[in-house]
Amino acid sequence: MSSPILVTGAGQRIGLAFALHCLEQRKPVIATYRTRRPAVDTLEQAGALCIHADFSTNDGIDSFIETLKAETDSLRAIIHNASDWLPESPASDPADVMAAMMQIHSMTPYRINLACRHLLENSDAGADIIHMTDYVVEKGSAKHIAYAASKAALSNLTLSFARLLSPRVKVNSIAPSLIMFNAGDGEAYREKTLKKSLLGIAPGEAAAVQTLDFLLDNPYITGRSIGLDGGRPLV
Numbered sequence: 001m002s003s004p005i006l007v008t009g010a011g012q013r014i015g016l017a018f019a020l021h022c023l024e025q026r027k028p029v030i031a032t033y034r035t036r037r038p039a040v041d042t043l044e045q046a047g048a049l050c051i052h053a054d055f056s057t058n059d060g061i062d063s064f065i066e067t068l069k070a071e072t073d074s075l076r077a078i079i080h081n082a083s084d085w086l087p088e089s090p091a092s093d094p095a096d097v098m099a100a101m102m103q104i105h106s107m108t109p110y111r112i113n114l115a116c117r118h119l120l121e122n123s124d125a126g127a128d129i130i131h132m133t134d135y136v137v138e139k140g141s142a143k144h145i146a147y148a149a150s151k152a153a154l155s156n157l158t159l160s161f162a163r164l165l166s167p168r169v170k171v172n173s174i175a176p177s178l179i180m181f182n183a184g185d186g187e188a189y190r191e192k193t194l195k196k197s198l199l200g201i202a203p204g205e206a207a208a209v210q211t212l213d214f215l216l217d218n219p220y221i222t223g224r225s226i227g228l229d230g231g232r233p234l235v
Helices: 013-024 038-046 058-071 094-115 117-121 145-165 187-194 205-217
Strands: 005-007 029-033 049-052 077-080 127-132 169-176 225-228
Touching: 005 013, 013 029, 013 038, 013 205, 029 038, 029 058, 038 049, 049 058, 058 094, 077 094, 094 117, 094 127, 094 145, 117 127, 117 169, 127 145, 127 205, 145 169, 169 205, 205 225
Parallel strands: 005 029, 005 077, 029 049, 077 127, 127 169, 169 225
Antiparallel strands: none
């Protein structure tokens, strides 16, 4: 049996779409989730091993790593998709916001990558790490300062781990802008947001799945960030 692909934050949106895509291709999947949504049942029914993981604390990361190592001795890839999106606000302590964002977007991938190095190197089909970052890494964000900073840290981890783990493991990142809207987004917001990119569309999860496949299949890309933004930097 081939080595599984680990997808963190697979309970919804891009993580869910990619996990289901892999399962449709008969690739084994280990999926993490923070909240038990109906989609987790769907993943399990399709054959994924789903593990509850709370990455908000170091103890939670330790517990997940211990569980993971008890389930497999190799990994084909790690897709770091788990994310949160806390804004700065008068009601929140800035120190808490920054700590929470760095914990989920930087500390978690950092520790999992180090702890699972040998699992990736045990893969007989090559191995990959892919960090899901964000378009705001290039631009910053006035309303989500800590979020943007933590995603920038994750982008830099891509460079360091590419150097550390070469040539056995390729390490890249994907920096998406608008991929899909939320159900509650109003028409005015949707229209305004679509105008922020040259292509003017919300392509849906399939565009992210195609990009993930491209990085996994290509043997000669490492230490790079793929902008999945519809030409937004040019507007």
